[in-house]
Amino acid sequence: MAPRQTILPLIYRVFFLVIEPTLALAGAFYAHFRQAEYLAMTAHEHVVSAAPPPQGATSVVLSQLANMYLLFALNEALVLRATGDLHVWRTVLFAFLVADLGHLYSLSSLGPESLWVYWDATRWNAMDWGNVPVVYLGATMRIAFLAGVGMGKPAKDKK
Numbered sequence: 001m002a003p004r005q006t007i008l009p010l011i012y013r014v015f016f017l018v019i020e021p022t023l024a025l026a027g028a029f030y031a032h033f034r035q036a037e038y039l040a041m042t043a044h045e046h047v048v049s050a051a052p053p054p055q056g057a058t059s060v061v062l063s064q065l066a067n068m069y070l071l072f073a074l075n076e077a078l079v080l081r082a083t084g085d086l087h088v089w090r091t092v093l094f095a096f097l098v099a100d101l102g103h104l105y106s107l108s109s110l111g112p113e114s115l116w117v118y119w120d121a122t123r124w125n126a127m128d129w130g131n132v133p134v135v136y137l138g139a140t141m142r143i144a145f146l147a148g149v150g151m152g153k154p155a156k157d158k159k
Contacts, residue, residue, distance in 0.1 A: 006084045009150045015141050016076050016093070023134055024073035032066035035059060041127035044114075072096070093142045100139040107131060 030038045035054045039045075039062070054062060076096075080089060107117055117128055124132065144150070 006086055008084065008089070011150065012141070012145055015138075016145075017081050018077075020138055021073040021077035023130065024069045024076070027130060028066040028069035028073065030066075031062050031069060035062045038062060038127070041125050042131075043110075044125065072099070090146060093145055097139055097142040097146070100135050100142065103131070103135050104139075 035058075036052065039054060039058070053059070075092060080092060083089070104118070108115070110117065116123055117132060121133070
C-alpha cells in the first residue's frame with residue numbers, strides 16, 4: 001500500500017522543516033565547537049572567556065550532545081521532508097515531544113534555586129532562550145499538530 005500523502009499547513013512545514021532544524025544545528029555547533037561557552041551559559045556563569053576548554057569526559061559528552069542535536073535536525077529536515085505520510089509525521093513528532101519534556105526536565109538539575117529558568121524571561125541568557133521558550137514553542141507546535149489543529153476536517157470514509 002502506498003503511503004498516504006498530504007499537503008501539510010505552511011506553518012508546520014516552515015517550523016519543522018526549516019526553523020527548528022536550523023536552531024538544532026546552532027545547538028550542535030555550540031555543544032561541539034564552543035564547549036566552554038556552552039557550559040558557562042548553561043551554568044549561568046558570567047566569565048565565559050576565562051573558562052578553560054572542557055577536557056576528557058566532559059568534552060566527549062558535549063560532542064555526543066552535539067551529535068544528538070544533529071540527529072534531531074536531520075530527522076526533521078530530511079525524514080519529515082521525505083514524506084507527507086501523516087502517520088510518519090505523527091510518530092516522529094510524538095517522539096520529539098517526549099524529548100522536549102525530557103529536555104525541560106533536565107534543567108531541574110540546576111537546583112531549586114534555578115527554577116526561575118522556566119518562567120523568568122528577564123533573567124534568560126542566550127542558552128536559556130534555546131532551552132526554554134524555543135522548547136516550549138516546539139512542544140506547543142507538536143501538541144497542536146498531534147491534536148490536528150489547522151489540519152482541516154478528516155476525509156469521510158466511503159461505504
